[in-house]
Each structure stands twice: as C-alpha cells, then as structure tokens.
Amino acid sequence: MLKGIIGKKVGMTQVFDESGNAFPVTVIEAGPCPIVQIKTESQDGYQAVQLGFGTRKQNKVNRPENGHIQKANVSPPRALREIRVDNADQLSVGSMIDSGIFSVGDYVDVTGTSKGLGFTGVVKRHGFSGGKKSHGGEQDLRRPGSIGASSYPSRVFKGKRMPGRHGGRRVTVQNLEVIQADAERSLLLVKGSVPGPANGLLLINKAVKAGD
Numbered sequence: 233m234l235k236g237i238i239g240k241k242v243g244m245t246q247v248f249d250e251s252g253n254a255f256p257v258t259v260i261e262a263g264p265c266p267i268v269q270i271k272t273e274s275q276d277g278y279q280a281v282q283l284g285f286g287t288r289k290q291n292k293v294n295r296p297e298n299g300h301i302q303k304a305n306v307s308p309p310r311a312l313r314e315i316r317v318d319n320a321d322q323l324s325v326g327s328m329i330d331s332g333i334f335s336v337g338d339y340v341d342v343t344g345t346s347k348g349l350g351f352t353g354v355v356k357r358h359g360f361s362g363g364k365k366s367h368g369g370e371q372d373l374r375r376p377g378s379i380g381a382s383s384y385p386s387r388v389f390k391g392k393r394m395p396g397r398h399g400g401r402r403v404t405v406q407n408l409e410v411i412q413a414d415a416e417r418s419l420l421l422v423k424g425s426v427p428g429p430a431n432g433l434l435l436i437n438k439a440v441k442a443g444d
Contacts, residue, residue, distance in 0.1 A: 236315040236437035237262050237329055238285035239420065241344065243430050247411060247421065255423060257411050260342075262331040262420040262436055266306040270320050279317050283329060285433070286310030311433050332415035339439040341406045344428035348400030358393045403427040407439050 239262035246254045269282040284301075286309055293301065293308045301308055304325045317323070334340065354360040354376040363372030376395065381388050405426055412421040426434060 234281060234315065234317055234323065234329060234333060236435065237331065237333060238265050238283050238311060238313050239263065239331075239434045239436050240286070241426060241428055241430055241432045241434055242419075244425065256425065257421045257423055258408075258426045260420040260422065260426070260434060260436065261418055262334075263418050264328045264330045266304065266309070267323060267325050267327050267329065268301065268304045268306060268309070268312060270323060270325055271314070272320065279320055280314045281317050281320060281323060282312055282314050284309030284312055313435055315435075315437070330415045331413050331418055331420045334410050334413045334420060334436075334438070336410055336413060338410045338413075339407045340410060340422060341404055341437045341439050342408055342422065342426040343402065343404040343435040343437070344426060344432055346399045346401050346403045346427045347429050349398040351396065352398040353395045354393060357395065357398045360393075 239260040242259040242261050244256055244258050247257050248254050263285070265283040265285050267281055268284045271278060271280040271282070273279055284304075284306060288308050288310050290298075290308055298308070306326060349356070353374055355362050355374045360376065362374050363369045363377065365373060376393075379388055379392060379394070405424070408422040408424050408426070410420065411423055412419070414420075420436065428434065
C-alpha cells in the first residue's frame with residue numbers, strides 16, 4: 233500500500249472546531265500524482281514507486297528524461313520523487329494517486345525545503361541574546377562576542393555557532409494531524425505549519441507509529 237504523495241504548499245488559514253476554537257492549518261495541494269515507474273526487489277534491489285507531480289513544457293525536458301517519461305505515457309512532470317512501498321503488486325504504471333490515500337485523523341510527516349534567508353548573524357540564525365545595550369556596549373548589540381580561541385587550542389572548533397547561511401535546508405515536520413482530505417479538489421489540510429514558501433514542493437508520508 234502506498235503511504236505517501238507529492239504536494240505543493242498553497243498557504244495557511246484557520247479552521248474552527250465544534251467548540252468555536254480556532255487553530256492554524258496548512259493547505260496542501262496533494263496530487264494527483266501519476267506513477268512513472270515501479271521498482272522491484274528482483275530488478276532494483278528494493279521496492280519503491282516513482283511518482284510525478286505537476287506539469288512543465290515539453291521543451292524543458294531533456295532527451296533521457298523524456299524517454300523515461302514516455303514509457304509511462306504521462307505528461308512531463310514538474311518533479312519526480314520515490315516512495316518506498318512494502319508491496320507494489322496492486323499498483324500499475326500510469327495510474328493516478330490522489331489525496332484519498334489519507335483520512336481525517338491520520339498523522340503525516342511533511343518534508344520540504346525551508347525558506348532561504350541568506351547570510352544572517354548569530355542573533356537571527358541561532359537566537360543569541362546579543363550584547364549590552366548601554367554602558368559602552370552600544371556597538372556590540374548584535375555581535376557574536378568572543379569565540380574562545382587562545383594560545384591553546386589556537387583554532388576554532390568545528391560546529392561553532394557563528395554567522396552564516398541560514399535556511400534553504402531539507403526539513404521534516406513530524407506527526408501533523410490531517411484535518412480535511414478532499415480527493416476531488418486534491419487538497420489536504422494539516423494542523424500546524426510545514427516548511428518552505430507558498431508553491432514549494434512537499435513530500436507527505438504517513439507517520440510511522442511506535443511498534444510498526
């Protein structure tokens with residue numbers, strides 16, 4: 233059984249429960265995703281399904297990828313992703329997967345690329361409190377301060393929290409509850425936020441429960 237799908241972040245909104253309490257949800261356009269390839273234990277050494285998502289122009293696809301897509305008889309997808317499966321016997325190349333594989337109350341893990349914030353300082357990147365705001369510390373407000381190197385060890389240890397590139401990394405948010413699953417409109421509403429900007433690609437997998 234397939235336990236994942238590719239999606240696109242639409243944005244955030246809020247929904248209300250029966251008591252009138254509001255809580256935030258993320259709207260995800262989940263699928264429909266055509267099955268482009270099925271990988272088997274005998275041929276590839278593992279079982280997985282390659283899904284496509286979205287569309288793009290034919291002239292944007294190179295010849296090797298075009299030949300790969302034509303075998304499945306599908307239009308050029310925006311993205312291709314693999315999802316592991318336990319048994320692919322009931323799946324076929326070219327068939328479509330939609331958000332109907334999820335139900336209200338399911339828990340999912342959502343993977344995406346976080347927003348890239350460029351080069352940032354230690355206050356924004358690591359949450360440092362900064363220096364003194366008065367008594368001669370006005371120029372040190374957002375500086376990192378001493379990094380601890382002296383005559384010994386005469387170097388800075390790897391992993392020291394310093395200014396640098398912030399964001400733009402692969403992030404997974406686990407155990408988000410599915411609030412709504414609309415297969416007709418290919419929409420999925422999950423409680424909470426997911427990584428990345430609007431229109432960013434997401435990989436949605438059913439959360440693994442303890443003991444599974």
